[in-house]
Amino acid sequence: MNNSRFNQALATLSPNDAQALTNALGNQSFSGQIPASVIAPIQTQPEALPQWLNFAAKFAITPVSNFNVGALVIGHSGAAYIGANMEFAGQALSQSVHGEQSAINNAWLHGETGISQLFVNASPCGHCRQFIREIAQPHQLQVYVLGKDQIAFTKLLPDSFGPDDLGNKFALFEQPLQTFTGAIQSPLIDEIVKHANASYAPYTGYYHAIGLITSDERLFVGRYAENVAYNPSLPALQSALSQLRFSGYDIIDIKRSILAHKTEQKINMAEHYLSLLKQLNSLNLDLVKLT
Ligand SMILES: [Zn+2]
Incomplete structure (x- = not known):
């Protein structure tokens, strides 16, 4: 590249x-x-x-x-x-x-x-x-x-x-690691699951990460960073896209996207991510449940 x-x-x-x-x-x-x-x-x-x-x-x-x-x-x-x-x-x-x-x-x-x-x-x-x-x-x-x-x-x-106001004792950078496993396992999925376990969702429990795979097989993983005031949260897709451009890639270079997420929580962002991926680059979003 x-x-x-x-x-x-x-x-x-x-x-x-x-x-x-x-x-x-x-x-x-x-x-x-x-x-x-x-x-x-x-x-x-x-x-x-x-x-x-x-x-x-x-x-x-x-x-x-x-x-x-x-x-x-x-x-x-x-x-x-x-x-x-x-x-x-x-x-x-x-x-x-x-x-x-x-x-x-x-x-x-x-x-x-x-x-x-x-x-x-x-x-x-x-x-x-x-x-x-x-x-x-x-x-x-x-x-x-x-x-x-x-x-x-x-x-x-x-x-x-701040986080204390919603009873959260942790903070971004010091968040405890989760111990979820993916419903599907492979070296690629395992890497995305590892990031989902390091994501930060203390207010909703919607732990997740997104992996973006480029046409030359590079993987960029973004993690969800939730915020006590909700709206300033950084979605996992934005986390991954922000990182990908530092290495010289663009949205058009992505050929596949995978979301590893903890479902049945207070929120779910899969449809939101899919909508943006479709509009930006006609991409689908493969889903991996965390248990
Ligand atoms: Zn700003």
């Missing part, structure tokens, strides 16, 4: 940073993660920040707004994860992925256990502030909006409605 989005993003970096990133990646293809060795300098050099947000914004897909959000989060491991917004022409605005959601999802899917810093090129919207509220230790998160002073996340969302 020639990742033209990545090549265009590289061109926004200084020659030194572009070289450092390509050297650090070595033979690995870009997946949205920037190794700690490359990103550590921006934590001490605020003047280097804008180019990395421009880098992230190159992955935005914005046919509706033409407003490209670039975000970056630093995970507990020290690695950074890009985020960019994503919109779907001809679809409801509620299908959109926000830049900050995309970055946090990226860190979560890469196995991070939390994030300590968020950099973004525009002030986080209310939807994103509520989404961020769901993560573990939100009071330790520092936010850097381009052109403004660093601010503690809790100052961006005072007097907030």
Whole structure:
């Protein structure tokens, strides 16, 4: 896969940073993660920040707004994860992925256990502030909006409605793993089930993940990240689509999609996902029940 989005993003970096990133990646293809060795300098050099947000914004897909959000989060491991917004022409605005959601999802899917810093090129919207509220230790998160002073996340969302308000003791990144098994088993299905077991659905119990298989047999799995305020939840399909574009793929490259889900819960999103997949790329959705 020639990742033209990545090549265009590289061109926004200084020659030194572009070289450092390509050297650090070595033979690995870009997946949205920037190794700690490359990103550590921006934590001490605020003047280097804008180019990395421009880098992230190159992955935005914005046919509706033409407003490209670039975000970056630093995970507990020290690695950074890009985020960019994503919109779907001809679809409801509620299908959109926000830049900050995309970055946090990226860190979560890469196995991070939390994030300590968020950099973004525009002030986080209310939807994103509520989404961020769901993560573990939100009071330790520092936010850097381009052109403004660093601010503690809790100052961006005072007097907030949080997981405790619905009696939830867990948080995104620290969610307990589920132990469901798929009604069908194969190495491919097992991988999607593994992600479903790592999904986050403390309010409804609708644990699930979606696997998207490309025509060249790459698998991208997205996980559901539920939110205490419901609407800012990140659906598993959006989680997978947001991730897939970092590797240079598009919706038209998907040939098969599989949903592994815990049915008979308070909600069910299968029809919702199928509707979007059909409209975007005439795709069906194979279903695997979790028991
Ligand atoms: Zn937002």
